[in-house]
Every structure is written in C-alpha cells, then in structure tokens.
Amino acid sequence: MxxxxxxxxxxxxxxxxxxxxxxxxxxxxxxxxxxxxxxxTPTSLPFTKGHGTENDFVLVPDPDGSxxxxxxxxxxxxxxxxxxxxxxxxxxxxxxHAHEPEVRAQADEASWFMDYRNADGSPAEMCGNGTRVFAxxxxxxxxxxxxxxxxxxxxxxxxxxxxDGGWAVDLGPWRVVDxxxxxxxxxxxxxxxxxxxxxxxxxxxLGNPHTVVVLPPELDLADLDLTRAPRVEPEPPHGTNVxxxxxxxxxxxxxxxxxxxxxxxxxxxxxxxxxxxAVRWWEGIVDDxxxxxxxxxxxxxDVPGGRLTVIALPGDxxxxxxxxxxxxxxxxxxx
Ligand SMILES: N[C@@H](CCC[C@H](N)C(=O)O)C(=O)O
Numbered sequence: 001m002x003x004x005x006x007x008x009x010x011x012x013x014x015x016x017x018x019x020x021x022x023x024x025x026x027x028x029x030x031x032x033x034x035x036x037x038x039x040x041t042p043t044s045l046p047f048t049k050g051h052g053t054e055n056d057f058v059l060v061p062d063p064d065g066s067x068x069x070x071x072x073x074x075x076x077x078x079x080x081x082x083x084x085x086x087x088x089x090x091x092x093x094x095x096x097h098a099h100e101p102e103v104r105a106q107a108d109e110a111s112w113f114m115d116y117r118n119a120d121g122s123p124a125e126m127c128g129n130g131t132r133v134f135a136x137x138x139x140x141x142x143x144x145x146x147x148x149x150x151x152x153x154x155x156x157x158x159x160x161x162x163x164d165g166g167w168a169v170d171l172g173p174w175r176v177v178d179x180x181x182x183x184x185x186x187x188x189x190x191x192x193x194x195x196x197x198x199x200x201x202x203x204x205x206l207g208n209p210h211t212v213v214v215l216p217p218e219l220d221l222a223d224l225d226l227t228r229a230p231r232v233e234p235e236p237p238h239g240t241n242v243x244x245x246x247x248x249x250x251x252x253x254x255x256x257x258x259x260x261x262x263x264x265x266x267x268x269x270x271x272x273x274x275x276x277x278a279v280r281w282w283e284g285i286v287d288d289x290x291x292x293x294x295x296x297x298x299x300x301x302d303v304p305g306g307r308l309t310v311i312a313l314p315g316d317x318x319x320x321x322x323x324x325x326x327x328x329x330x331x332x333x334x335x
Pocket of ligand 1: 129
C-alpha cells in the first residue's frame with residue numbers, strides 16, 4: 001500500500017480533511033507570541049470526546065493557536081453534569097503555536113502539541129492515556145499519516161506507534177525521586193488513604209509526579225475510600241497522583257488511582273507505568289536486561305477501566321500500551 005504523506009499543520013489548516021470541515025471555524029484575531037492570533041475564547045467550540053481505558057477526555061482542536069482556554073472553561077467542559085464530562089481537556093495545537101517556549105522548541109520533532117489540562121483546569125506535564133487518544137485523533141483527522149510519529153508535551157517529545165488494539169507510547173525517561181531515602185526507609189513518603197492505614201510510598205517522576213503504595217495482604221483495593229485525596233507526607237511541591245496497588249501475580253498488578261487535579265479516575269497511564277516501575281524497584285529489579293523476555297520487565301496493569309501493558313525499556317525508558325477510543329464529535333457552547 002502506498003504510504004500517505006504526513007500533512008503539515010499549515011497544510012492541515014489550509015485543507016482540513018472532510019471530517020473536520022463540519023465544525024465551525026474558531027474566530028481569529030490579531031497576532032500574538034507563539035500563536036498566529038491573539039488568544040480568544042469563542043463561545044462555540046468543536047470537540048471530540050474520547051477515552052483510554054475509561055480515562056476520558058474532551059479534545060478541542062486549535063489549528064492556529066488562537067484559543068484561550070481559561071481554567072474555568074476547562075472545568076466547565078469537564079463538568080459531568082453541566083458540561084461534556086471528562087477527566088481532562090486536551091487542546092490540539094500545532095507545536096509552533098504553543099505558548100511555552102520549551103514546547104515550541106520541540107517543533108522540529110513533533111508537529112502537534114498535546115496541551116493537557118486536568119478537570120479542575122490545572123495544566124499537567126503529561127498524560128499517558130491522553131497521548132494514545134491524541135494519536136488516534138491525529139491519525140483519524142489525517143493530521144499524522146504514519147503509523148509512528150512524535151507528540152510534543154510539557155514533559156518533552158513522546159513517540160507513539162500504532163499497535164494491535166491501540167497505541168504504544170514511549171513515556172521517556174523516568175526516575176525514583178529520592179532513591180537514597182527510599183532505600184533506607186522502604187519508601188520516601190507516608191501515604192494515608194482516607195480512613196485507612198498509613199503506608200510507605202515511593203515517589204516517581206514520569207514527567208508528572210506519582211506516589212505509589214502497595215497494599216498489605218489484609219487490605220483490598222475495594223476497601224479504599226478515594227472520595228478524598230490520600231494524605232501524602234511530605235507533600236510534594238506540585239502535588240502528586242497517588243496509585244494504590246495490589247499484586248496479582250508475577251508481572252501483574254491491579255491499581256486504583258487518585259489523580260492530581262481530578263479525583264479518583266478509572267485509569268491513569270503514567271500512573272500504571274509508575275506503579276509497575278515502583279513494584280519492580282521494590283522487588284530489587286533496577287537494571288534492564290536487553291533482550292530479556294522472562295517477564296520481569298513486562299507488566300500487565302489492571303485498572304478499573306480496563307487493562308494496560310507497561311514495558312520497562314533499556315535506558316530508563318518505559319513504554320505504555322493500550323486502547324484509544326474516539327466516541328463522539330460535536331460542537332459545544334461554553335457558558
Ligand atoms: N490520566 C493521565 C494523567 C493526567 C495528569 C495528572 N492528573 C497530573 O496532574 O499529573 C495519564 O493517563 O497519565
């Protein structure tokens with residue numbers, strides 16, 4: 001089959017594919033830094049709703065970087081009663097039109113920036129499930145035509161590739177934030193789920209922050225109350241996502257997650273990777289064994305919304321794979 005050429009963001013704006021022209025154009029105005037126009041907030045927005053293992057998102061195209069999505073607009077879109085509903089909102093914008101210079105610097109590698117915001121309006125560096133849904137959207141819209149390409153994020157450029165049943169994303173380098181303390185004390189934080197016991201936690205940086213806790217045998221995932229954020233001490237400076245993990249078998253875990261800026265969600269991709277890496281670290285597997293397929297470096301992670309696969313790659317990279325679903329397209333009127 002002949003390979004389709006990737007359309008550049010500029011071409012895409014000039015010649016949008018058929019599935020995009022149904023949406024009314026976003027109003028344009030003026031010239032601003034990092035975007036072709038001064039940011040404006042239109043009242044009527046085209047959107048696509050999608051999810052990855054039931055971590056759900058509202059995607060909003062912004063082909064010329066003119067869209068000003070204030071926190072209150074994000075939380076209005078994400079509202080599950082008065083809005084479309086979602087754990088996050090993703091602005092789909094050409095990397096060249098990103099506001100942040102460190103994102104614009106990724107433009108040579110990645111044409112499109114995943115501008116991710118949590119449901120409360122706060123920006124996040126990364127979203128693992130979001131990258132797969134973003135990739136699926138770019139492919140469907142003809143904005144990327146190859147089976148493998150790169151996406152710009154606040155946590156650097158991530159490469160994605162189409163796989164059976166979804167997408168795999170190289171989440172890039174990860175690290176245990178304070179290995180010395182964690183090694184000495186069995187963890188670097190104390191985590192107390194609401195109404196539950198205090199347990200040792202391990203803080204990892206996957207581009208965004210995570211604190212992972214493994215439940216003792218007497219506690220089930222279903223016993224936890226995640227209607228409030230677990231208390232984490234010391235509290236990380238920019239907050240954290242908390243993963244509560246249950247061992248299922250070798251290379252197999254299950255988790256529930258309380259996300260920063262959202263609350264409990266049905267899945268978290270970077271959280272699944274953090275959880276697998278934390279368990280692996282606690283098990284003493286710190287070195288990668290290239291070519292080793294014994295199972296130690298491949299993890300099945302069950303989340304309330306489905307199943308994800310995490311593979312610890314050589315060079316402290318980690319790959320996440322799982323499904324990506326685009327559910328609905330439409331136009332929404334912002335209050
Ligand atoms: N659900 C996402 C993570 C979204 C961002 C997170 N809430 C944060 O603030 O860091 C994922 O799939 O990784």
